[in-house]
Amino acid sequence: MINFNRFQLENGLRVIVHQDQSTPLVAMNILCQVGARDEEPNRTGFAHLFEHLMFGGSANIPSYDTPLEKAGGENNAFTNSDITNYYLTIPKENLETAFWLESDRMLNLAFTDKSLEVQRQVVIEEFKQSYLNQPYGDVWLLLKPLAYKTHPYQWNTIGKDVSHIEEASMKEVKAFYQRFYNPNNAIMVLAGNINLEEAKEYCEKWFANIPAGDKVQRNLPKEKEQKEARVLKVERDVPNDALYIAFHMCERMSDAYQVTDLLSDILSNGPSSRLFRTLVKERALFAELDAYITGDIDEGLFIFSGKPAEGVTLEQAEQAIWEEIEKVKDELIGEEELEKVKNKLESSMIFGEVSFLNKAMSLAYYENISNAEDINEEVKKYRKISAQQLQAMAKNIFTKENSSTLFYKARKEQS
Amino acid sequence: MILDRKLQPSLKPIGDIQIPAIQKTKLDNGIPLTYMNVGSQELVKFQVAIPAGIVYQSQSLLAFFTNKMLKEGSQNHTASEIAQKMDYYGAFFETRITRDYAYFNLFCLNKYLNNILPLVADMLVAPLFSNKEFSVLKEQEKQSFQVRMKKGKNLALKAFNTALFGADHVYGSAANLSSYDALHIDELKDFHQRFYQANSWKIYLSGNVSDEIIGIINHYFGKIEVKGEPNKKPLIELNEVLGKEQIWVEQKGAMQTAIKMGCLSLDKKHEDYAALNLAQTIFGGFFGSRLMQNIREDKGYTYGIHSGIQHLQQASIFAISSEVGKDVASKAHAEILVELKRLRTELVAEEEIELVKNYMTGSLLRSLNGPFALGEMMRNLAEFDLPENYYTILTKKIQEVKAEQIINAADKYLHEDHMITVMSGSELV
Numbered sequence: 001m002i003n004f005n006r007f008q009l010e011n012g013l014r015v016i017v018h019q020d021q022s023t024p025l026v027a028m029n030i031l032c033q034v035g036a037r038d039e040e041p042n043r044t045g046f047a048h049l050f051e052h053l054m055f056g057g058s059a060n061i062p063s064y065d066t067p068l069e070k071a072g073g074e075n076n077a078f079t080n081s082d083i084t085n086y087y088l089t090i091p092k093e094n095l096e097t098a099f100w101l102e103s104d105r106m107l108n109l110a111f112t113d114k115s116l117e118v119q120r121q122v123v124i125e126e127f128k129q130s131y132l133n134q135p136y137g138d139v140w141l142l143l144k145p146l147a148y149k150t151h152p153y154q155w156n157t158i159g160k161d162v163s164h165i166e167e168a169s170m171k172e173v174k175a176f177y178q179r180f181y182n183p184n185n186a187i188m189v190l191a192g193n194i195n196l197e198e199a200k201e202y203c204e205k206w207f208a209n210i211p212a213g214d215k216v217q218r219n220l221p222k223e224k225e226q227k228e229a230r231v232l233k234v235e236r237d238v239p240n241d242a243l244y245i246a247f248h249m250c251e252r253m254s255d256a257y258q259v260t261d262l263l264s265d266i267l268s269n270g271p272s273s274r275l276f277r278t279l280v281k282e283r284a285l286f287a288e289l290d291a292y293i294t295g296d297i298d299e300g301l302f303i304f305s306g307k308p309a310e311g312v313t314l315e316q317a318e319q320a321i322w323e324e325i326e327k328v329k330d331e332l333i334g335e336e337e338l339e340k341v342k343n344k345l346e347s348s349m350i351f352g353e354v355s356f357l358n359k360a361m362s363l364a365y366y367e368n369i370s371n372a373e374d375i376n377e378e379v380k381k382y383r384k385i386s387a388q389q390l391q392a393m394a395k396n397i398f399t400k401e402n403s404s405t406l407f408y409k410a411r412k413e414q415s
Numbered sequence: 416m417i418l419d420r421k422l423q424p425s426l427k428p429i430g431d432i433q434i435p436a437i438q439k440t441k442l443d444n445g446i447p448l449t450y451m452n453v454g455s456q457e458l459v460k461f462q463v464a465i466p467a468g469i470v471y472q473s474q475s476l477l478a479f480f481t482n483k484m485l486k487e488g489s490q491n492h493t494a495s496e497i498a499q500k501m502d503y504y505g506a507f508f509e510t511r512i513t514r515d516y517a518y519f520n521l522f523c524l525n526k527y528l529n530n531i532l533p534l535v536a537d538m539l540v541a542p543l544f545s546n547k548e549f550s551v552l553k554e555q556e557k558q559s560f561q562v563r564m565k566k567g568k569n570l571a572l573k574a575f576n577t578a579l580f581g582a583d584h585v586y587g588s589a590a591n592l593s594s595y596d597a598l599h600i601d602e603l604k605d606f607h608q609r610f611y612q613a614n615s616w617k618i619y620l621s622g623n624v625s626d627e628i629i630g631i632i633n634h635y636f637g638k639i640e641v642k643g644e645p646n647k648k649p650l651i652e653l654n655e656v657l658g659k660e661q662i663w664v665e666q667k668g669a670m671q672t673a674i675k676m677g678c679l680s681l682d683k684k685h686e687d688y689a690a691l692n693l694a695q696t697i698f699g700g701f702f703g704s705r706l707m708q709n710i711r712e713d714k715g716y717t718y719g720i721h722s723g724i725q726h727l728q729q730a731s732i733f734a735i736s737s738e739v740g741k742d743v744a745s746k747a748h749a750e751i752l753v754e755l756k757r758l759r760t761e762l763v764a765e766e767e768i769e770l771v772k773n774y775m776t777g778s779l780l781r782s783l784n785g786p787f788a789l790g791e792m793m794r795n796l797a798e799f800d801l802p803e804n805y806y807t808i809l810t811k812k813i814q815e816v817k818a819e820q821i822i823n824a825a826d827k828y829l830h831e832d833h834m835i836t837v838m839s840g841s842e843l844v
Contacts, residue, residue: 022455023784024430025777060420067423069703070770072777091777096424104420121715121740125671129718129738133670135565205418237668239561271486271498281494284551287558310554340503347505347524350456354785 001376002359005196009203011212012184016363016372017199018191020356026192027089027360028098030106031368033187034180035082037152037220037298045159048079049123049168050176054086056115059108064101071097079157082297083368089357092193096202103206106186109177116170123165127158135238139305139408146232147246147301147404151223182213187367191360223248223299230404235411240287243317244406245304247397252297252369258381259393260293260302265341266333266390267291267324272340275304275324285312285320297369302397314407325398333387346379429776432810434783437793437803440629443637446613448629449793450620454786457525459622461532461632462794463539466646467517467610470585470728474602475594480549481606482510482517483556487548489534490541494548497534506531514586515728516798517611522787525623532635539616540639542607546600557595567673568738570664571839575675578662578835579732585651586730613639615646617797621790651729653679659832664839672744672840676751677734678833680724683799689812690824695722697771697821698758698829699735701778705754706735714750716743726799733829742844752831759825762818772814779806 004018039046054077055064068075073090090098131137140156148154159165188207190199226248250256268275268291275289289306308317352358366375435453442448472478486508488494501508504527511518519539523531563569573589580587618636620628681688699706699722706720720737739747783792783806796805 020455022453024433024780025784061423065703066770069701069774069777070423071426072429072773072780074702074774074777074781089777089781091429091780093427093429094424097426100420100424107420118712118715122711122718125716125738125740126718128670128740133567133738135562209418239565240558270502272495272502277495277498280555281548281551284554287555307558310558336503340499343505344502350458350505350524351507351522354454354456354458354787356784 002353002363004363004372006372007200007203009183009208011208011210012182013203013207013210014187014367015199015203016187016189016367017194017196018189018359018363019195020192020359023192023356024092025089025356026092026095026098026190026194027087027357028102029085029087029189029191029357029360029364030102031187031189031364032084032086032181033185033216033368034084035080036155036157037081038180038218039152039155041152041155042164043168043172044155044161044164045123045157046164046168046172046176047084048157048159049119049165050173051077051079051084052119052123053109053115053173054105056112056119057110058105059110061101061104062110064105067097068101073098081153081157085361085364087357087361089192095194095198099202099206103210106181106183106207107210111170111174113170116168116173120165120168123158124162127162127165131156131158136236136242136408138236139242139244139406142232142234143244143246143303143404143406146230146406147248148223150221151298152220153223153296153298178213180216183207183210184212185216187364189360189364189367191363192356220298226402226404229400231407232405233407233409235409238408238410240307240310241314241317241410242305242307242408243314243321244408245318245321246404247302247402249293249300249302249397251299252295256393258378259385259389260397261295262341262345262382262385263328263390263393264291264293264302265345266328266337269341270344274328275321278324279306279320283320284309285317289321314409318405325394328394329391329398333390335387338385338387338390342382342385345382349379426773429773429780432779432783432807434789434792434806437796442618442633444613444639444641446616446618446636446639446641448618448620448632449797450624450629451786451789451793452624453789454622457623458786459523459525459528459620459624459628460787460790461521461523461535462619462790463519463535464617464619464794464798465517465611465615466515466648467606467615468513468515470514470649470651471610471646472606474598475588475590476598477602477606478517479512480552480556480598481603481611482512483552484544484549484603485510485519485538485542487552488543488545489537490543491537492534497538500530500534504530508535525628528628528631532631536635536639539611540613544600544604544607549600549603553595553598557592560590560592560595567666567669567671567839568675568736570666571673571675571837574662574664574839575677575734575835575837578660578837579654579677579679580730581654585649586727610646612641612643614641614643619790619794619797621793622786648728653730660835662835662837663843664837665841666839667841669839669841670741671738672741672838672843674737674739674744674748674751674836674838675734676834676836677722677732678828678835680731680733680828682731683726683801683805687824687828689809690816690820691828692724692809693768693771693775693813693816694758694821694824694829695724695733696775697763697767698722698754698825701771701774703770703774705758706751709754710737710739710747710750714743714746716740716747716750728798741840741842744838744840744844748836748838755825755829755831758829759822761822763821765818768816768818768821775813776810779810
């Protein structure tokens, strides 16, 4: 159970405050409601590139990092398909510096050419380091466009292609900022050694006079129902073959979401999960095997990803996964197994409440998808799920027509 | 009132580092238990540390697999039962090997300790070492090893350690693909028999710790038979400081070049450690460091570059790491050299020193926060034989370091003429 208070400024900024006096620090998390799904198809990777530019100085403060470090603080950020999330932690004594810095970059950025040119290069190096120059690094670049044909989830946060990042212009950068970086399109969470009065006082002082922007209108194309199995085969210079199967699943706010998530836990969460016990340990068909959901706001994916053991072909591996899928479709999951995944989920939620920064991020996450109060309702939703619901879900999503399979073959070395 | 947005709100001194008291006791059989009551949730982190790391092994991968096989079943519980129970009670467990220690870590809700601890004790005292499970595990680990060896940064690290310590040295040796097949289950059994005796164990507990919890631990771990002599640290000799050395490791098709550069460094008790720590943080120890500002934020050669000091029981290593675009690898390397030289020849401005000192205090507060981090800290202090107030003293010492001391420390301990440089990529441009 996480207790918190909330208030909203006139410009629309929502603020959530969770007091945890066991730490001498405060976390400030600012979730901006913009992600890769909001990008134009010819400017993919833009939301993430923009995240980098947010550290290039603002109208009144030439450097973001230096004053924060001087105050003993530290920060970072991440971008995904749905959101861009900025977070920092700072000793409570110097909390006001966080308000000063964050409000100025929400008010106006510096937009220097130098910052754009350098961060463009940094992001290209990140593209190489994380995707192109890594064994299996391009898997997501292949799998997402295989599974999605119309929805923007077809591209990755880093972008479809390096050229999109190379071509981004200052004009586009400014327009993006105008459209999305406004107080009414953001959620602030303060967690740690802070009380509600302090939070209100600083928010009023630093954020209240930032003008609201136009409400963001989103008309994202809905992914059409997939009607036939899709298969992609590639060869790469990697040590071992790998296999990926993606199925379409519901959106985050559907009642079916928790059922789908729990189904992935049955299959693959923890050392006693079915795929690990059966296919990795007992039958030793896989060196690694996971099943998980992407958890996106719009319709997401349920993914199986594995590396077959030495001597096992991709076709055998694929068949073995389907055998496990058929099992979960045919036979009702037993009481104890169901109880186990629910217990584990509840325990994970409790462990997640140990860190004040983690709590700040979680509160912002829930406020973004629905409202922060839901964080304390989540376990109950999972507790209610029946074995019948899990079976029905498996039957519903695990069909060949709904599958996109990527055979990632290791190129045999010529020696 | 008009708000002056150009002016940073006044900074206040950051409060003293408050660490809850570290407490020590012994279980009935003499196993030392170090604990800390911290945090608001009813849960604990439970660590068993055994000096049975890589330096104790006679054969490559022996320590690693002995540790890893603890999860694969015990005399009284199959691997599947263990997994089933751990998951059912929502507990998380991990085995971990370092060059000096073998660890078993458990994260558990207090209300389930009675269900989980007997399992853990059995896994440590009486692992099964099933040949079948071992073969499966070995094949899996072989695959993940092959993937790791496709990454430039790992190739560079391997070559760096070998160059720093020597290929036959316990700190410098590394596994090859053939090491996996050379290992047999009987060797694991012997290693366990020899180095996992309970008289070498130390237990660390952090979280919501009450007398009742200690009683539960004593119940399951206080009756384990303790006999013989504790493991003796092998004596490790280090090379004399080497001259400048450059190593190139080819990796076909790489789009980036991995750089690893460094030298042997100071242990935490050395009188110059505070000054060196400050110097290296200024140089490459955080986002605002000189390396990051120059090589990432000014030139865009890399996604990240950093430096740090790693402490082993009998050696400390200073290292710089980065992956840079292959076309700019030589330029990036040249800039690292420029920054090293600058650090040992030019006085650091007071403002920069103050910034880094504050950053380091904040960083320490962050790293000593919450039951999990404090559990690590407690164990670290014990393993390096440091006083309980070590971090308070270190912070104070760092605050007192002057610009001249930084130059001196850099000149003495961060001199590019004594560093090994490894670069791994497709071609050196």
